[in-house]
Amino acid sequence: MNAHGGGIVHHSGTYYWYGEKRGGTESQGVNVYSSKDLYNWTFEKLAFSPSDDKESDIAWGCIIERPKVIYNKRTKKFVMWFHLELKGQGYAAARAAVAISDSPTGPFKLVDSFRPNGHMSRDMGLFVDDDDVAYHIYSSDENYELRLSKLTLDYLAPTASDKLLFRNHREAPALFKYNKKYYLFTSGCTGWAPNKAELHVADDLFGPWTSLGDPMRGPDAQITFDAQSTFVLPVAGKKDAFIFMADRWKPKNLLDSRYIWLPIDLKNGTVTVSWKDQWKLDVFK
Numbered sequence: 001m002n003a004h005g006g007g008i009v010h011h012s013g014t015y016y017w018y019g020e021k022r023g024g025t026e027s028q029g030v031n032v033y034s035s036k037d038l039y040n041w042t043f044e045k046l047a048f049s050p051s052d053d054k055e056s057d058i059a060w061g062c063i064i065e066r067p068k069v070i071y072n073k074r075t076k077k078f079v080m081w082f083h084l085e086l087k088g089q090g091y092a093a094a095r096a097a098v099a100i101s102d103s104p105t106g107p108f109k110l111v112d113s114f115r116p117n118g119h120m121s122r123d124m125g126l127f128v129d130d131d132d133v134a135y136h137i138y139s140s141d142e143n144y145e146l147r148l149s150k151l152t153l154d155y156l157a158p159t160a161s162d163k164l165l166f167r168n169h170r171e172a173p174a175l176f177k178y179n180k181k182y183y184l185f186t187s188g189c190t191g192w193a194p195n196k197a198e199l200h201v202a203d204d205l206f207g208p209w210t211s212l213g214d215p216m217r218g219p220d221a222q223i224t225f226d227a228q229s230t231f232v233l234p235v236a237g238k239k240d241a242f243i244f245m246a247d248r249w250k251p252k253n254l255l256d257s258r259y260i261w262l263p264i265d266l267k268n269g270t271v272t273v274s275w276k277d278q279w280k281l282d283v284f285k
């Protein structure tokens with residue numbers, strides 16, 4: 001599968017996995033795969049493509065990373081956000097971009113790209129709360145800051161509710177809600193090389209956030225099992241069942257990068273992720 005730095009939406013009984021389509025290192029848009037059971041995946045489409053228009057923000061040669069899709073019940077649209085870097089500028093542009101589609105498999109059309117409320121935006125995630133309000137969490141100020149912005153009702157833009165969560169040089173944010181608390185996985189900032197994960201907890205999305213340290217357990221736990229967080233998937237139809245998703249990057253051949261999926265262990269009021277060579281969904285009750 002070629003769907004890196006990805007995220008998953010569950011819609012009408014089907015999971016859709018969106019992720020970066022990579023050439024060797026080139027960014028080639030966003031692929032989408034589908035599954036009914038999380039075990040068997042079918043390639044659907046290139047959901048979002050760079051543009052042939054050389055003047056476009058998404059002209060071929062741009063970098064598209066960490067795409068995340070959420071469904072807006074109000075507008076009935078699928079909304080994609082991703083980290084966008086403009087062609088020929090390395091990682092200097094530090095923008096977020098928004099695209100929209102009527103169908104989960106696309107084609108998604110670019111709505112806009114920008115720095116949210118003027119802030120740099122690189123690694124990012126989206127989170128929809130129980131009240132259907134959505135948020136964009138993003139690494140800002142050269143990745144020193146992690147910020148959160150509340151989105152407009154149509155999910156297409158940030159609102160002015162945009163706050164610094166903490167200034168710890170963290171990236172690769174992946175948020176989930178369990179037992180009325182919010183949990184946030186992040187990585188350190190060492191490019192494609194793996195590093196130590198950290199888990200934070202908060203009663204309110206805008207904080208204060210408290211560190212719970214490194215939640216990984218087992219061989220290579222201190223380098224997140226040679227991977228980097230990207231998303232937490234709530235398993236449909238099961239209570240308190242969450243899957244930690246991470247990327248094992250291969251920087252010289254990004255398309256061959258691998259995926260680490262592990263069940264999040266919620267026993268005894270603690271939140272940890274233990275290495276397993278193999279596991280099945282029946283680990284969840």
Ligand code: GAL
Nearest residue numbers: 065123171172189190191192
């Ligand atoms: C990582 C980031 C990846 C990618 C990479 C580029 O820190 O998490 O998504 O941007 O840097 O070096």
